[in-house]
Amino acid sequence: MAIVIIGASGMLMEATERLLESGEEIIVCSREIEKYDKLFRNFENLHYSYLDFSNINDYINLLNFIEDEDFSVESIIAWIHSPYYKLFEAFISKMSNNKLDIFLCRGTVKKDLNNNSICTTKLHYIDLGYNAKENRWFNNKEISQAVLESYYRKQSIYLGVQ
Numbered sequence: 001m002a003i004v005i006i007g008a009s010g011m012l013m014e015a016t017e018r019l020l021e022s023g024e025e026i027i028v029c030s031r032e033i034e035k036y037d038k039l040f041r042n043f044e045n046l047h048y049s050y051l052d053f054s055n056i057n058d059y060i061n062l063l064n065f066i067e068d069e070d071f072s073v074e075s076i077i078a079w080i081h082s083p084y085y086k087l088f089e090a091f092i093s094k095m096s097n098n099k100l101d102i103f104l105c106r107g108t109v110k111k112d113l114n115n116n117s118i119c120t121t122k123l124h125y126i127d128l129g130y131n132a133k134e135n136r137w138f139n140n141k142e143i144s145q146a147v148l149e150s151y152y153r154k155q156s157i158y159l160g161v162q
Contacts, residue, residue: 002027002071004062006053006088007079009035012105014144015077019151020046027071029062047071053080059091066095075101077147082111089114092121103150105143126150129160 002025008016009030020026020043028036029051039046049065051058066073073095080088092102100121104113107128126146131138138146138159150157 001025001074002047002066004029004066004073004076005078006030006051006076007105008077010079011140011143012077012079012147014141015147015151018144018148025071027062027066027073053078053084053088056087056090059087059094063091063094073100075103075151077103077105077151079105082106082109085111085113101151101154103147105147122154124150124154125156127156127158129158131160 003019004027005012005016005019006029008028009032013035016026016028017039020039023045025045025047026043027047027049028039029049031050031052033048033050036046036048040048047069049062051062076092078088092100101124102113102121103124103126105126105128110127112125113123128138128143128146130136131142142159146157146159
């Protein structure tokens with residue numbers, strides 16, 4: 001089983017590393033492979049596919065990579081800007097495993113995915129807000145912890161207030 005992580009090079013880096021440590025096969029998808037140099041040195045269960053989430057051809061290439069490498073994808077963790085949700089939805093609808101767990105991180109814009117295109121998946125939102133108690137935005141570590149909590153509990157998470 002494998003997990004696809006889209007947008008793993010920034011705020012999701014620590015969550016990616018924790019999942020790698022647990023032995024999960026991880027496919028990271030981003031525009032910058034060099035951001036994963038440390039992880040590639042330490043983990044054999046890490047795989048990379050170039051992806052610009054605004055380009056449909058990159059999603060097609062990712063589908064081909066998953067098929068060519070014979071990955072069985074069980075989950076997708078993604079941080080994608082909402083104007084590109086339609087491309088992400090098209091990608092999900094083409095996945096051969098239509099019982100995926102999808103974990104979508106959302107910042108200040110709380111736009112939902114189109115449930116008609118992903119009706120056979122389990123969709124979990126990770127909504128990130130503002131830490132009003134400490135008067136600051138949440139940091140990468142706190143965001144990664146929320147992602148991991150959502151992943152292991154298989155449920156949506158709401159971190160902070162908007």
